[in-house]
Amino acid sequence: MRVALFVTCLADAMFPQVGKATVELLERLGHEVVFPEAQTCCGQMHINTGYRREAVRLVEHHVRTFDPFDAIVAPSGSCVGSVRHQHAEVARRAGKAQLTSRAEDVAARTYELSEFLVDVLGVTDVGARYPHRVTYHPTCHSLRMLRVGDRPLRLLREVRGIDLVELPEAEQCCGFGGTFALKNADTSAAMLADKLRNVLSTSAEFVSAGDSSCLMHIGGGLSRLSVETRPVHLAEILAAT
Incomplete structure (x- = not known):
């Protein structure tokens, strides 16, 4: 499966080892991981602090960046939660019907890492060893x-x-x-x-x-x-x- 990594701002800026580990894990399981370099902040912090109008452009950019992929995976329940539960609503409130529909479609293909492994790939044993x-x-x-x-x-x-x-x-x-x-x-x-x-x-x-x-x-x-x-x-x- 061809998977897009939605790395999130925090991982990109401060915890790059988390993004690298996600790629290593998915590749070890036999999947191609693609990193869309155009990705930016998903807009969660703007939405949560009341800047919904400013968040519209970020939602548009996120949808445009990840729309080509069948599966989008992020090592972050927080950012996936924003994509799934906030993006379409932001577009709807802005009166953008087409963006609302596209945001809903991208959201349906966006998964938190454990969801993707268990629900989509159907695995729980990923071959890991961690003696701690x-x-x-x-x-x-x-x-x-x-x-x-x-x-x-x-x-x-x-x-x-x-x-x-x-x-x-x-x-x-x-x-x-x-x-x-x-x-x-x-x-x-x-x-x-x-x-x-x-x-x-x-x-x-x-x-x-x-x-x-x-x-x-x-x-x-x-x-x-x-x-x-x-x-x-x-x-x-x-x-x-």
């Missing part, structure tokens, strides 16, 4: 917006050598929420403290998730505590051999 103690944090967008359910855990359970431990109160938000962490810093910090306490209670070497944004937030908190637990993206674990 790991706990998993289900991010809000993947859990509540995309409803990926236990797909990431089903993939992790098949990883050879892994010691996968349950995260207490796993479904609680880590407190990031994009600009929420900036506009509501005290509340965000309190939520992060709860999440860190639960992560550390597992004695895990690594905490994993499907969104680099949440891992950045959790990882920042862990580094300030000077503990040995580190963040690692789901894609990096699944690409490991």
